Amino acid sequence: MILNEDQSIFNPYLVSASLTLVVLLFTWVYWNKRPPNSPPGSNGIPLLGAILSLTSFPQIALTKLGKKYGPIYMVYFGNTAVVVLETPEIAHEAFAKNDCFNDRPQTIPTLCSGKGLIMINASDFQREQRQFNLHALREFGMGRKKLEGRLVDVSRQLCKTIDDLCGNSGTSKPFPINDMIYQSISSVISYIIFNHDVTVDDKEFDVLLKEMTEPKKENVLSGILMFAPKLKYLPFFSTNWRKSEEFRDKLEEKIKGEVLSHQKSHDRNNPRDIIDCFLNEMNNFSSSKSSGQIDKSCDQNDEMNRSYSWQPSSSFTIGQLISSVRDLFMAGTETTASTICWIILFLSHYQDVQEKMQKEIDEVLGQSGVPSMSITEKLPHVRAVLQEVSRLRPSAPLSLPHMASRDAILNGYVIPKGAIILTNIWGIQHDESRWPEPEKFLPERHLDNDGKFNTSSNWMIFNVGLRNCLGQKLAKMELFIVTISLFQKFSFALPPGTTPDMEGESVVTLRPRHFDLIATRR
Numbered sequence: 001m002i003l004n005e006d007q008s009i010f011n012p013y014l015v016s017a018s019l020t021l022v023v024l025l026f027t028w029v030y031w032n033k034r035p036p037n038s039p040p041g042s043n044g045i046p047l048l049g050a051i052l053s054l055t056s057f058p059q060i061a062l063t064k065l066g067k068k069y070g071p072i073y074m075v076y077f078g079n080t081a082v083v084v085l086e087t088p089e090i091a092h093e094a095f096a097k098n099d100c101f102n103d104r105p106q107t108i109p110t111l112c113s114g115k116g117l118i119m120i121n122a123s124d125f126q127r128e129q130r131q132f133n134l135h136a137l138r139e140f141g142m143g144r145k146k147l148e149g150r151l152v153d154v155s156r157q158l159c160k161t162i163d164d165l166c167g168n169s170g171t172s173k174p175f176p177i178n179d180m181i182y183q184s185i186s187s188v189i190s191y192i193i194f195n196h197d198v199t200v201d202d203k204e205f206d207v208l209l210k211e212m213t214e215p216k217k218e219n220v221l222s223g224i225l226m227f228a229p230k231l232k233y234l235p236f237f238s239t240n241w242r243k244s245e246e247f248r249d250k251l252e253e254k255i256k257g258e259v260l261s262h263q264k265s266h267d268r269n270n271p272r273d274i275i276d277c278f279l280n281e282m283n284n285f286s287s288s289k290s291s292g293q294i295d296k297s298c299d300q301n302d303e304m305n306r307s308y309s310w311q312p313s314s315s316f317t318i319g320q321l322i323s324s325v326r327d328l329f330m331a332g333t334e335t336t337a338s339t340i341c342w343i344i345l346f347l348s349h350y351q352d353v354q355e356k357m358q359k360e361i362d363e364v365l366g367q368s369g370v371p372s373m374s375i376t377e378k379l380p381h382v383r384a385v386l387q388e389v390s391r392l393r394p395s396a397p398l399s400l401p402h403m404a405s406r407d408a409i410l411n412g413y414v415i416p417k418g419a420i421i422l423t424n425i426w427g428i429q430h431d432e433s434r435w436p437e438p439e440k441f442l443p444e445r446h447l448d449n450d451g452k453f454n455t456s457s458n459w460m461i462f463n464v465g466l467r468n469c470l471g472q473k474l475a476k477m478e479l480f481i482v483t484i485s486l487f488q489k490f491s492f493a494l495p496p497g498t499t500p501d502m503e504g505e506s507v508v509t510l511r512p513r514h515f516d517l518i519a520t521r522r
């Protein structure tokens with residue numbers, strides 16, 4: 001048989017279709033190859049991996065994958081390996097018992113400048129800075145009467161604003177509370193760092209911070225970049241990345257101004273805030289270089305001194321001061337304020353729980369008693385409410401990303417160097433084997449048979465290990481004192497006929513959408 005031209009076995013369409021098939025087959029085989037003994041999971045769609053699961057609630061998508069693959073699994077976002085931890089035990093093994101899973105991927109442009117506290121890799125530099133800031137937060141914040149006083153003042157101011165809205169009738173019209181809470185919480189951290197409220201005294205500062213945390217499209221994109229950094233090379237995301245860097249630079253310029261004015265009025269024997277304390281360390285370094293002496297003036301009378309053992313070194317520089325202040329401010333506002341908003345929303349929706357909590361507050365403090373951390377034992381129901389709301393709506397549902405600094409074994413699996421490691425805090429706190437009926441709001445699950453408050457290692461909103469939340473003591477104090485102050489003075493309700501949105505929105509944190517409230521003076 002003679003083949004005419006059209007029937008040739010070298011038909012170009014046939015050849016290119018076959019070649020495409022071969023290329024696709026190779027891509028598929030190559031894409032689906034997994035490193036030997038890596039955690040279970042799927043490689044997902046070639047080139048994209050599981051990236052499409054990063055919907056508006058990535059924590060929920062990842063929890064579903066956890067049910068399929070088990071307590072530790074590995075997926076790909078683009079070509080980046082992402083290991084997800086679904087139990088506190090594995091998180092503990094990774095972050096407390098190991099030193100190779102505590103680096104950070106460079107995925108949050110507003111916090112990644114090679115310096116600071118949050119996104120720097122684990123190193124002597126990082127440990128020294130973490131230790132210094134833990135100590136400085138204690139000195140100017142945690143455990144100090146001074147901070148309790150500040151918190152009480154801030155809460156009083158907040159109550160005064162709400163009281164004005166209640167007017168003569170004693171009941172307000174519906175009003176949004178979110179911005180008031182954000183303002184109060186940023187004021188607390190602002191005093192600890194700058195010894196004044198920068199968001200009130202400097203409007204530009206305030207606008208910048210709001211721009212960076214508002215739930216607008218750009219910030220949602222930043223949330224996605226946090227888990228899939230390689231997307232920053234795509235046109236849509238690259239603009240977003242650049243804009244975030246510009247914001248960071250502007251914010252750092254503002255902080256620099258504050259640092260300069262601190263330098264001018266600095267008295268080493270009378271540190272006013274974290275900036276002064278840091279400046280003392282810088283001076284210590286230069287004087288210890290010349291004299292060999294270490295003078296810890298901000299450390300006088302400090303009962304925590306025993307755990308305070310860093311040596312002044314070159315990690316104390318102006319650049320590092322500016323970046324660490326930026327990180328404390330960013331980390332210390334959004335998370336705590338969102339949690340307080342969730343608490344108010346849940347209690348407004350569940351009126352019976354609110355009444356029970358108020359009864360307890362009334363018995364311990366009455367209408368005029370001043371809240372303080374010394375009465376936590378007497379308020380188990382309040383603590384149970386705080387615990388349950390933050391279990392249901394953790395403000396950092398996937399924690400912050402960690403990164404493997406080398407190939408290493410975790411729970412019997414090989415984790416490749418450079419893999420991003422996420423702790424699925426949401427999944428752990430919604431795991432029905434640990435929390436029966438996990439979706440239900442049941443504060444009493446945190447009380448024992450005698451009505452005493454019960455802690456559980458399955459509650460882990462601050463994550464665990466060597467990079468866990470540096471501000472957790474401060475955060476607990478803020479949640480406790482602000483909540484008590486508000487519910488001691490007011491009852492809150494949602495406007496009749498409205499259906500609350502209890503899901504919220506994920507920006508980088510999980511926060512409630514704006515909601516209106518009615519306050520009634522008690």
Ligand code: HEM
Binds near residue numbers: 328331335400
């Ligand atoms: C309810 C409030 C808060 C929650 C839920 C929260 C949660 C977290 C989480 C999950 C992490 C990541 C831990 C990890 O990667 O292992 C973290 C880190 C951090 N948090 Fe918080 N946080 C809160 C409040 C605060 C406050 C008030 C401050 C500071 C004043 C703060 C400062 C930091 C810093 C500096 C880090 C980075 C620590 C490091 O990398 O070594 N946080 N936080």
